[in-house]
Amino acid sequence: MNAWSGQERDADVMGPTVTRAASAKSSPPPLKNGNELRQSGYLIAVGSRTARFRRKHRNKLLLIFLIMLILLLLCLAVAMTVLYVKQKRNKPIRICHTRECLRSAANLALSMDTSTSPCHDFYQYVCGNWAEEHPRPDAYRSYDWFREKQNKVYARVRDFLAKNTTDQPRPVQQAKDLYTACMDTETLDKLSLKPTFKILKSLGLPAYPTYINVTDDFDYSTYSFDWIEAVINIKTQLGMDVLIGFDIFTDPRNSSEYRLVMGSPETTNPFPSMHNEKKQHIGQKSLLERKIEKSKKNIRILNKKHGDNFESLESKDDDEKTEHIYKLFYAELIKLFILESGPKDLNLTELELDQNIFLAANEYYTMSEDMYELEADNDTSTDDDQYLDVPDYTVNEVQAHTDMIVISNNGTPVPIWKRYLEGVFNISDVGLDFQKDRILISNPDMKYMSLMAAYLSKAAPVTIELYIWIKVVEVMAVHTTTELRLLFQRSYDALRQHDLTMPPRSLYCASAVNDLLGMAVSYAIANPDFLTKTKPKIQIMLNEMKKSLAQLVSKTKWMDDDTKLATYQKITQMKTLIGFPNWLLEEGKLEEFYEGIEINTKTHLDNLINIIQVKIRKALNRFRMGNNFTWATDPTEVNAYHTFQENTITIPLVMLQYPFYDLGLDSLNYGSLGTVLGHEITHGFDNFGRQFDKNGNLLPWWTNKTIESFVNLTQCFIDQYSSYFVPELNEHVDGKKTLGENIADNGGVREAFGALKEHLRKHSEEPKLPGFEHLNSEQLFFLSYGNLWCGVPTKESLKSELSDEHSPQHFRAQGALQNNEDFARVWRCPPGSPMNPRQRCIIF
Template sequence: MNAWPGEGGDVMGPTVTRTGSAKTTTPPLKNGNDLRESGYLIAVGSRTARFRRKHQSKMLLIMLLVLLLLLLCIAIVMTVLYIKQKRHRPPRVCETKECLRSAANLALSMDTSADPCDDFYKYVCGNWAVDHPRPDAYRSYDWFRDKQTKVYTVVRDFLSGNGSGPRPVQQAKDMYAACMDTETLDKLGLKPVIKVLETLNLPPYPTFVNITEDFDYSSYSFDWLETVIQVKVKLGMDVLIGFDIFTDPRNSSVYRLVMGSPETTNPFPSVHNERKRHAGKKSQRLGIPTNPNKPDDSILFNNEHYFESMEKSSDENKHAHIYKIFYAELIKLFVLESGGNDITKLSETELDQNIFLTADEYWSINSDLYQLESDNSTMSDEELFSNIPEFTVDEIQAHTDAVVESNNATASPIWKRYLEGVFNISNVELDFKNDKILVSDADLKYMALMSALVAKTPPVVLELYVWIKVMEVMSVHTTSEIRSLFQRSYDAMHPHRAAPTPRSLMCASAVNDLMGMAVSYAIADPSFYNVTKPKIKTMLHEMKNALSHLVGQVKWMDDDTKLATYQKIIQMKSLIGFPDWLLDEGKLEQYYEGVEVNVDTHLDNMINIIQVKIKKALNRFRGGNNFTWATDPTEVNAYHTFQENTITIPLVMLQYPFFDLGLDSLNYGSLGTVLGHEITHGFDNFGRQFDKNGNMLAWWSNSTVHAFINMTQCFVDQYNDYYIPELDEHVDGKKTLGENIADNGGLREAFAALKEHLRKHGPEPKLPGFEHMSSEQLFFLSYGNLWCGVSTKESLEDELSDEHSPQALRARGALQNSADFARAWRCRRGSPMNPATRCVIF
């Protein structure tokens, strides 16, 4: 049969046919399930089921659409609510102790009444002096000096405390104890110095004093050259002749002999903690203590009678008077120490007259020699390194002999004998045919004129000159009476200068100067390798990339010079924190091999260390340059060594207040700009002469050199305009050019590095109390705070004679040339901090 018939059969199932003979035998079934299980009932679709299946998928689709719309509405509502909540939610704030410390420091230093676009230095540092009053021991005070003082305090506490360590660490403690034992020093008196004088072939007091009244000057002989040699090898001190071993400017992998005017005039630690500065030249030539870059401990004396008469003298005569009185008193102390009262045939008045005549004679010869030394101390870096001739020792002798004879004096062999005498304590044998000596033109002139002067000077006067030069640097490290003599005269010479440094800090500084690596071992943290050093490496890498990018943008460099610059940047080495070997077992003992220290012999301790260093330096002459550290890890400074294409960042520079400031913006604004400063030194007005290997070569094209020189005039003019009202003087833009370029380049590199760093790592949290400031503003705030300080009129005078600009200008000058600064602080065009003209090189 057909159920729901249609064309061609049942549209809902197959046709079922029964045969005619089929007989139904099925018993009654109760329900449809039974029928289906029995196989007799075939399912037939109904119209209702068909309708239900046809529209079921549409209903599900509609329901899904409704659900999606509902979810979309919920998402929109949640997004709106989130945005509204975020707008009113406080920003993420850094609450670490480092951030809190940095925030407090900045807030206390700032003078927010100042307009940052008018005087940013006042805005950042206006109240710094209130929160950091200048100690009496310093004429100026800033973050660098503050940190160095704290370093010496830490060193002092360590050296005076208990604890064990390698032998050199214990020797450093013993050396500190000997320095602090003033009671023993007073008991020993001047005997330690007199003992040293004997080894130098010098008498206990100058022969010129003539305390017996029957001395025959015409028959007196004195081998000044032999004594000068002994002074060099036993004290490391240059007198009349300057000698050192430097890396070859044209081949930094080897050492060369260098001669000229005296370089190391005081090998002992200074009793005044003056701040060290960069030494861009071979070295500052030092003479009598009028050189502001290195205070001399030889200017200290007081005598009421003579000071009363000095008040009526001119400043020049007053200074000369102070010197002469000091030297007279110093000589008299040695005469008395040697038993002068018992052996002299003179009355006390006659003795004093002879002593003052002696001091006057010294002043005369010293002034003549100082003038010779000063003639080549004003050379610029380019003049010093642009042409350094080399000579054989015979060529030098021939030249100086000609000058001596032209001055109607008798020439004598000097230079070969001097070098043989110095190297006699070493394992090195000189080859005078092949070991040529580097002597600049100015130094050669000094050597010739000095030879002529010495040839015409009586031996007894030469002895007097050498005696006082040696005595004034040793005697200050003896008795309380001598130290008081030095300090009183120092105060008379500089009435507005600082109070004396506490003995404990002076001794800590002395130990640090002579055994800096042992001190560094004691304060070095092993975690530095895994925590701080990787961060500094990352920062340096970013800084170099930033400089490379800036170089790529400049138009004044040709492509070949740019390529050479990239190569130099890539090969620039860095010494970070402290030497890698410092904490290795046995390495410190090897470094200080030969050093002996005794708790009862302070002067001998220093002399022994100096002698060990001299001998090691001489023995290295035939070896290759190992590009070692230029400073101790405890020095608060950073250096670029041109001849090694290396920057050095000591351990204490990687601490607060220069690093570890809580936020990257603050770290890059402070330490980052310091690193950038040193990197830029490799490409400033002086460093450009040294290539990627530290060799002095003309690796810039001529067109690039000319373009660079033309661009530097902008900096010269800009810094020349800086006026110091306290002194009624201007800054010397030419003298400070190299450092100013480094400041400007360092700032631009650090800012570019920070932006790239934040792009990679995401935005940083806000600084508490400075939530309204951006990371860019905090960067510039940190840079300005780096140069906060307080200065006296006298210290400003010293700063004007230095190759660095005054602190305030270092904060202001580079920022005036930064368009990024003007944008960050929204400074109007033409305002003091957003001038119409900017100076930019990199």
């Protein structure tokens, strides 16, 4: 029998119950199989205590592990952060080692005076050593980046013109021939004054002034001289204004048309100058602004090299010296022409001849001063608004008005104006309609024309001839013999009371060719890659500048909403001419542009006159044509222009090169060229530019409220710049005269800085400039702007600058930065320091 069978188990379990007394021990429970014992909790498996421990602490271990892992990761993160920071601190600085960066760094480092605090005198800090590194050549009264660049341009032009080249357009070869003729001084000396005598004859003028009276039997009472015919010939053959000023300008109220304009003489010297003084960085003058800012003194073309005749002037005061120098110059000029022409009927002794010559020089000087007084009276009015509303007249109305003034001054009226205009247009294809073709004449110009007519009505014909003769001869003679050039040079020196070395003939001739055939020269030096590489970058910069100005306008509180909207529209429609005309490199276009010009390598003066005559005829023929918004300057001129009556900015090719552009870093480019572009853009909204609307028309587009607010703000600029003192001259800057340019300077810096910040935001961080690793991009921007105005002035040049509409260069840099809060922030200038004043002048 199986003892573990299920039956026995059942019988055992189900047996009869045994009853025990209460005091008896309880018996152990019946034996059960393993499963039942386990289920009953009596049997414990071997090792079950460890398992229970693991179950109990498993979650705790997992938690500890996670905590340790987190701590490890945290430590790793901290370690990585420390390593990153340490690596960033010790990371090699990215430095720009390009040729452009190295050149810019060297220039800045050598120009700076680091012993000066940038917060005390930033100009001295940036430019303190510029003069030492860029010594002023003796040929120039002042020297700066603009002059240095222009000299390099002329040198480049000279080298090209002197080089044998083939396969060039005809005008380029003509430019070379013009240069060759200019350089051929041997032929010029051999021809002597013969070319000049020929031209004088064609103008209706004698070989020497009739006033000299070289014969005893000359009757002055019967002498007559047709001065009107003479000035017509001079205008049409030489392009020169004598007594009467005439030109064709864009209509101030309709920029798409041309108008006839008359007044005081404007073009007094149509020929290239022997001394190309520095041209200021300015906006292109409109007709009206040229009238407002026209020089009050006739410009005489005199040159240098001290001679014994001038050394005795030391004891005389300045006015007497000037008068004596001019009279002596005119006397020597007249005598050279008399001796060269060799009159056969000369009945005077040498002493008598000299006496007559000095009397003639004195008479010319007297009339010259009288005419100067008439022009000065025209220019000295302080009310500029009289030029902004220029009336127009029929030619008969002009004649009637001037006749009235002539009669009131006891003179005899003669027909002048219709005859003059007909004579000038006689060389063109245009016929004037004197009922429809009204003439623009400002009130001051009408006054001049009337008084001039009255003066001539009573002047002796022989004196009028003398006056016209000298006016013409003094601009032509310098382009003839060596003897006459030296005469001009000595006189030029004596007027300035010190010697100035005459520029090399090669540079003068290169400059002359550039002035007269600028587009042909530009073709020769233009790089076709410019159109695809540089020009697009400049267009981007200009767009950024315009956007920056728009943002500044949006923040202004003195402009109302209507004026702001009109300003945005003018900014948007502002046109730009960059580098050189698009047509310049097109086949056949250059020949078309210079059609009609003839050049001979043996006739220098005739070449100059031929070019002038072709340009005059083309200008007259364009009178009936619409304004095509041509370039305001040649691509080789170191300058930039804002043409108000065309709402156009012109940036010549050479301004897009070192030292104004291509400086290696955007911060440097924006600080130099960018501020120049900003200057020109702002001109459209300065005290004069605001007169012209988006189409370049002289129409009111600012509300009266905005104009009033603007005028109030300008007083701050007037006061600020008037406080600048020039110790060399013991004079202050004229804050009112320089207002427009000061506003443009200030606006240009703000616009360029805003454009740079936006530009850097879109692009990766700039590398550092070698040697300037401690400066950031914003500091380099201001450093570049200050360096733009470095220069070497002289007392004479400072005097000239104080009579100009621009402030001296030191103050152009200082003033704009003193008004700029970003400058003070970037350079950490303490409040109240010279470069961080308590009060700032801000318009844009």
